[in-house]
Amino acid sequence: MAPSADSSTDDPGTVPRGIGALESCVLEAIDDAEALQLLRELIACPSENPPGNEGACARFLASFLERRGVTCRLVEVAPGRPNLYATVGTSGPTLVLCGHLDTVPAGGGWTVDPFSGTVTGGHVYGRGACDMKAGVAAMAAAMAAVKRSGILLRGSLALHAVIDEEVGSAGARKAAAEQPGDWVIVTEPSGGRVLVTGNGQLNFEIVFHGKAVHSSHPEDGRNAIHDAAGFICLVEEQARCLATAPCPGIGPATYSVGLVKGGRGGSTVADRCELTLDRRVLPSEGLDAAEAEVRRLLSRLETERPGLGWELTRTVAFPPLRGTNTGRLEQVLNDALVDLGRTVAEPSHGMRFATDAAWYEAAGGSAVVFGPGDVAIAHQSDEHVAIEELNTSTRVLALCCVRLLTL
Ligand SMILES: [Zn+2]
Structure with a gap:
């Protein structure tokens, strides 16, 4: 039987303050080791753009989700270059989690193999570790936890793993046109902050x-x-x-x-x-x-x-991100951060870089950027991300799903 939406808990000592029973059910279904392994395997699957060879990465992620009972579709955007769409839930309002599968080319100057997913000092290293395979791993791990928890959603949680963000954004433009969503979280590296505007x-x-x-x-x-x-x-x-x-x-x-x-x-x-x-x-x-x-x-x-x-x-x-109708989504994300004991950044913080969030906003969704990693170390040699940020982002995304789609 699916847990009820009762917000009380019998064990306040182990459940963070402000977290209800349904929410703790999903949080407990998160498997940090699974998320870390997924991130390392995504890094080990090169998807440099150019040339744009995201196919193997998309198929690997689809098999990860399908093994956990999630329905997936691969839709070619260009020959051999599919977007992956995955869904949990039913008809109704839709929360879209979007991340791009492509990375910039590995380039030189690395002290570790850029496709090894080396773990050291609490960080994972590799091309795309920060931008943005950690974000993709976080959203897939959150979706796996929602599915595993068995909670009933009054709407759907959708995952868009898209191609080509680093060159022309063909993937997100197609995905946003097909399913703009009611709320969209693009899990680009935001340092754990909720970013609602961008250049x-x-x-x-x-x-x-x-x-x-x-x-x-x-x-x-x-x-x-x-x-x-x-x-x-x-x-x-x-x-x-x-x-x-x-x-x-x-x-x-x-x-x-x-x-x-x-x-x-x-x-x-x-x-x-x-x-x-x-x-x-x-x-x-x-x-x-x-x-x-x-x-x-x-x-x-x-x-x-x-x-x-x-x-x-x-x-x-890339159109700019104007922060249209993002109030509720921003609030839910920031509340989740607070409830998980994290500090919340100053409001109205924006980005100087362009992201796929703009395509969803242009298609009528309310779209924000929130994800693990620091964009300042993206596109560099020895790119890395903190495992702790991966884990926090996974929890925030899972909480956000419960709060937007069950209450
Ligand atoms: Zn990116």
Whole structure:
């Protein structure tokens, strides 16, 4: 028989304050060793993007959940690259837990094997340990505990393990369109804080066209590298202007030139220069308005440098996370943290980085970011996550499920 929703407990000495009987039933079904083993096995299953080989990881996670009685579906987003959808519960309101399966490439500089899942000093090491296989392990372990507890949900707990967040977010865009959910928790590394707002991200490829001539007569040609340099100066000037108007809890909108490529050699005037420009977009801004700002800078450069030739292509476009209708979800998560004896961060804390939460918010869900790990050590060599954070996140997600879907 499923336990009742009675909030009393006969054993207040072992159950944290504020935790009801139904909730303690789910917490007791959490298996920390299972979550740790899952994390290590996910790390041992490389899913670097590029190239985007998440298939084996998705199938492994599906088999983990299916062995625990959870219904799973693998749906290809691109050839050989499936999203995994898993569900526990019934029709009704839906809590979606979303995490991406892909990681950035391992790269060099590691002191341990990046796919070993080495455990030392209370931390697990490996590519994706923090960003974000710990988050994926936490949500799968929480779902396994809910299933194992046998509690009856008045709605459904859904897990979306998606592809491609590190490049184009094809996985979350598809998942959010198919099942936006009523509440969505993206378990990206948040240092255990509930983050409700975040910057969007635009990337552009900009090509400047010049005319190649012998460098002894540069006035006869057009130097595309010099044009690009003029543009970079305008970008820096605009960035200084943006820095004067920061968004509370996040900071200012920013610019960064990430790549410059052009020229043929010392004795030839450069006929082409490409650059990649990153613009972080505040929750108060729109993507189109931010692109218009870049185009204004190019128009200004045209005035300063008559005959300028350029092309601009938008290559990455994450909308900002505005924190729409997140009040109840934020409260439930923060209450769970308090009830588990953790401190709660200042309200309205936001992210400077873009996450898949934005796609769910854009699809009509209320979406926040909460998960184990510190984003400051993501994408680095010797990436790691604290096991204690994995365990706390698993408990918070499980409590959140009970409180949103049974009360
Ligand atoms: Zn991530």
